[in-house]
Amino acid sequence: MLANTSKKEKTVLIAAAVLAVVGIGAWVCQLMQGMRVTGLDNTIIWGLAIAVFFAIIAAGAGLLMLCGLSEYLGFMNDTQRTQGIAFSLAAMATGGVLIIMDLGNPAQFLYLIGSFNFTSFTVLDFWFLTLTMVAAVVYLIMARASMSTKAVGTIAAVLGVGLIVVEGILLANNTSHHLWASPMSVVSFLVGAFLGGSALLAVIAPEHKKVFMVALVTSALVTFAEVGTSLVAGTDLARSTMQSVVAGPFAPYFYFQLVIGIVVPFALLVKTNRVVLAALCGVVGLAAEKLWLLCAGETEIWVQMHHIGPLQATQQFSYVPTPVEVAITAGAIGIGVFLFLFIKNALYKTADKSMSDGAAGE
Structure with a gap:
């Protein structure tokens, strides 16, 4: 071999x-x-x-x-x-x-x-x-x-x-998980496929790295749309859940996605020719995005069962x-x-x- x-x-x-x-x-x-x-x-x-x-x-x-x-x-x-x-x-x-x-x-x-x-x-x-x-x-x-x-x-x-x-x-x-039970889940997964696929394409054919850059920008826009909508226009439960992502126990995974999964690979593609490293960062960042999405969505049920009124209890949860x-x-x-x-x-x-x-x- x-x-x-x-x-x-x-x-x-x-x-x-x-x-x-x-x-x-x-x-x-x-x-x-x-x-x-x-x-x-x-x-x-x-x-x-x-x-x-x-x-x-x-x-x-x-x-x-x-x-x-x-x-x-x-x-x-x-x-x-x-x-x-x-x-x-x-x-x-x-x-x-x-x-x-x-x-x-x-x-x-x-x-x-x-x-x-x-x-x-x-x-x-x-x-x-x-x-x-x-x-x-x-x-x-x-x-x-x-x-x-x-x-x-x-x-x-x-x-x-x-x-x-x-x-x-x-x-x-999974309709009991409000963070997941949305048509945006399918859109998010398709955007993730575009990001991951274009990252691997850039490794095989570096001349197409601009496609990967477009995918990084698209992923960033979709992520901010999902997060912003839940924080500004969502229910108490949606806001509490998303707060656990942007300023709570799952924040490390969220900011890891933004920095390592989007900003760093974009900078590498613009300023260097380190396409393989950029692609690796992009796929790892995609995994981080799925991780905070899964964890935050799963903790919703515990919050609904144990709290009435303003919901801040997701701050008690962490996952390592x-x-x-x-x-x-x-x-x-x-x-x-x-x-x-x-x-x-x-x-x-x-x-x-x-x-x-x-x-x-x-």
């Missing part, structure tokens, strides 16, 4: 393998001791792992959408498109690993697969993810074989859009991921990086073999 891998990529590969081993070890610890080792409870049941899941799926599906769109607009060449599909596939696989780990018990995952309860958006999300990954695999094989890919690229892009819409509806369907949850999340990312480099190496190995065979024939 390492034959066609550069020294820098070998270092990344080793680091990814170490993270994967640590993450698997942490997952085993979670299986043996229960979900309590992740710090999640009856108030906050979705934390870092699900936030990163939403972000990494958004990035992968967003890039797949752009690959499909490039079939018509031609802003990616064949090599860039092939790398983009591989990147997208690895990102979505990382999300799948995170879901399996976060469920707490493999039996629950098997139940999810076999239930076929398509009235559940959780089940729909799983099957959309599966279908999108299958389409991405077919797309990658056909692109690598230099076959006509416009039709399969269109199907993959449509499935990618569907996956993001289903995830937005999954969150918005435990080392086990951080290790599990990092491990899943390590598996995703390892998978991407494996696919990339296999593609180049096949290409080198084809060139050698051609030379021998001559």
